[in-house]
Amino acid sequence: MKHGDTDRLALIDGSRLIVEACMQGGSDSYVGYPITPANYIYAYSSRRLPMVLSAPDEITALQWMIGLSARGRLPMTATSFAGFALMIESINMAFMMELPMLIVLVQRLGPSTGSATVGAQGDLLLLRGMISGGYHVPVLCIPDIEGCWKLPPVCLQIAVDLRTPVVLLTSKEMIMTQRSLDLDRLQTIEPVNRPHYDGQLPYVPYAVDDTLVPDFLAVGNDHHQVRLTASTHNAEGILLSTAPEALANSRRLQSKIERGTPTLYRLDEEEDAETLIVTYGITTGAAREAVNKLRRQSISVSLLEMETLLPIPPTYYDLLDRYPRVVVAEENIQGQLAHLLFGHRLPKKVRRVNSMGRMVRPEEIVQEAAES
DSSP states (O other): OOTTOSOOEEEEOHHHHHHHHHHHHTOOEEEEOOOTTSHHHHHHHHHHSSEEEEOSSHHHHHHHHHHHHHTTOOEEEEEOHHHHHHHHHHHHHHHHHTOOEEEEEEEEEOSTTOEEEEEOOOOHHHHHTOSTTSOOOOEEEOOSTTHHHHHHHHHHHHHHHHTSEEEEEEEHHHHHSOEEEEGGGSOOOOOOOOOOOOOSSOOOTTOOOTTOOOOOOOTTOSSOOOOOOSSSBOTTOOBOTTOHHHHHHHHHHHHHHHHHSOOOEEEEOOTTOOEEEEEEGGGHHHHHHHHHHHHHTTOOEEEEEESEEESOOHHHHHHHTTOSEEEEEESSSSOHHHHHHHOSSOOTTEEEEEOSSSOOOHHHHHHHHHOO
């Protein structure tokens, strides 16, 4: 599929859109190990990206991505929980070394290997706590088939702008189910701009200005030494343990993520509504249908579709505070988004709609939102 073709109506899955959007957005390499249900992304990448490396396991895949990113490439991969669990140490390394990359996490039913052919929304709290010390990587989530095209280049730009790994969260049904799509609705994608340090002074790998993001320079360049490390370090990349300048550098990592991650969401708001339905990812479709059914019954409701999940944007709390009733719908039994937003002691105004082993049904959201 290429933007500009004459036949504009296509039956297409989200995997193909994600890969094409990443390619047009500037990702130049894919490193992966096959895992269901992320295999379509692996297969399509082998046809579209300039470089595809087949790793012997997920640990190796992330280590190779670190090397590619350090050399100036913009790598991506896709996996599910079992593979992602093996990647976490290396994601921590990439976070500390400040190397951009994109990881598409396709959720499936857990715990452990669970069921590879059943979708879920069970990895959100894992993502919140995966960086040692409580730091966050930016996490965005695809709400619908068009989001499979829109969000990957956004994630690549965030990765480059903040020099960080970025996780794009989705689920089995979003990337494997074919849907009819009018390709004219897809906007043109411009490749990300990744500037490199071109100064004459010696390169200081972790020196920052007001942006809190160091200039990037690839290892192996002809002019400057580049020192990258995953240990606690100062601006020069020198290991200093708990020295004040090293700790200040580590604090900066969280500050740059909180400041630089964009707040992306869709708000369908009715002025007189007292109930706000909150959801993300694959449950968005059910929530939209539920809202339409409720409004046909003359029940006023608003809908918040979250695309930025981590770090939690303060804007969300401004919206949540405006409503006396909040219904959080998601495909897990713990209520992970509800607990992420409100903690483990939910306010009385918060109601949950959850499912396990199947997608949330619109009727379940309608029932919960219609109750007084």
